[in-house]
Amino acid sequence: MKVLKKTLLLAAIGGSLFATTASAEQINLTWQMWTGSDADTKGWQHLADMVTAKYPDIKVTLTTTGWVDYWTRLPVLAASGQLADIVSMQSLRMPNFYSLLEPLNDRIAADKFDVGAFTPSIIGGMSVDKQLYGLPYDVGPWVIYYNQDALEGAGIPLPKPGWTLTEFTDAAKKLTKDGKYGFGITPQNYSVLASAWGDKYLNDSGELDLTNPSAMSAADRVIGFAAKDKVAPLVPSSADAGTVIQGRFYSGNVAMYVDGPWSIIGMKDKVKFKVGSATLPRADGELTAVTAGSGFGIATTSKNKDAAWKAIQVLTSPEALQYLAEQGRALPARTASQSSWYKVAAKDITNGGEAIDYSLAHSIPYVITNNWAAVENLFNQYFPPAFAGSTDAKQTMETIQSLAQQ
Structure with missing residues (x-):
């Protein structure tokens, strides 16, 4: 029982x-x-x-x-x-x-x-x-991060939202001295900057079109930062270019570079200077930033x-x-x-909120192709030789366009 x-x-x-x-x-x-x-x-x-x-x-x-x-x-x-x-x-x-x-x-x-x-x-x-x-x-949106100490040391006014490509290039030239560079450019920055300038690298059907005059013009500008103006250092022909440039910015060897708000956490413990933020430089028209x-x-x-x-x-x-x-x-x-x-x-970034607000207010969709990863790999491979002056924008874009369609 x-x-x-x-x-x-x-x-x-x-x-x-x-x-x-x-x-x-x-x-x-x-x-x-x-x-x-x-x-x-x-x-x-x-x-x-x-x-x-x-x-x-x-x-x-x-x-x-x-x-x-x-x-x-x-x-x-x-x-x-x-x-x-x-x-x-x-x-x-x-x-x-x-x-x-x-x-x-x-x-x-x-x-x-x-x-x-x-x-x-x-x-x-x-x-x-x-x-x-x-x-x-x-x-x-992508923005420009800058070394505020370097800009102030060179007597350059801190950039305002909507600053122009001419103002940006002039600042980069003044900041390039003593073995340091004014701007760090990477192959993958091409589409971001082209979009900001209103240049089209896709046709109306959404297909890659790197050989049209607008796309060529943007490539010539991007390549020119390193090959012509000499304001940007050379980067390796690999997907690590962005990491390399980011590291050079953190160390103070590059005064400006392109990145997004997602990178702020990595800056706090790695830089020893005041960081500022500005919109991407616009060309003749209004800024058209991508997000x-x-x-x-x-x-x-x-x-x-x-x-x-x-x-x-x-x-x-x-x-x-x-x-x-x-x-x-x-x-x-x-x-x-x-x-x-x-x-x-x-609040830790000078003009950080203003740059983001302005960019979001002047933003457009980031248009890409279904094979964009392959296209970016080609950018990583063929832009660096152009940065070094071995090829020009026309040759670079024609090569990438041809290989991307195979």
Whole structure:
């Protein structure tokens, strides 16, 4: 009888014990992300921990690599079936990699998830054929970061939003002396600057068209910074050019370079001078700045898609984006959270808020082709010889156009 009572007692409480155990069964998610510094990595780990704080049964294991290695490894991981559950994706790479990600439209509709809380341009950037493949965490235009100490030392007035290409070039020339350069240019800056100047490198059908007069003119200007004006250092023929130029800016060997608000977190601990920000220089007309951003998607190969959907909602929540904004890591993709970035991150950058505001007010979509990653690789390969004066803009653009169409 005692045994029977004990059995009944265990049965009575067993249901609740079993339910608790079942609900607490650990779900392990993997998340792959790029990083540019230790502070950057700590920030992403903080977000991973936020997921577990909200959902104790979900643990997110973060794996990071450098920016260049991330995009090199991504197709390799996909081919070998080793993609993480949560895949980080830049809007400019989405046309190349969206097939690796789960469409989110049905989940959004089922949960009545509010995509209207995000800046429309980045929702568009994370979509392909009206299907959203990732929730965005940041958005921002490219701007010019400058070494304020160097400009003031050279007697150059701090640039105002909407400054001209002539003003920019004059400043770069004055800053180029004593083995230091006024401007750091990279091959991938071509399309960003061409867009800012109103030059078209795609035709009306959205196809690559690097040999039209407008595209050629922009290439001649970009190449001329190094080959003609000698205000920019030479860069390697590789995808590392951006990292090289960024490092030279941090060390004080380059006074100005092109980057976005996502890089502010890396500057804080690496520079020993006051940093300022300006809009990209405009040509004869109004500035037409392009924007981009990044977010998180669910791998089609994930075995825990429901949990991954919960996780990426946390990673892009107002609380998460508030944290990233306060760290200076990201201008939030959620419009209501952007004021936090201005108050915290932009205050460390002279004219930072003004440059971002003006650029966003004069922004256009960043138009790219479906094979843009391959096009950028060709830029990285063929622009550096032109910077060195070995080839001119015409030869460079004709070569890239030809190879991109093969």
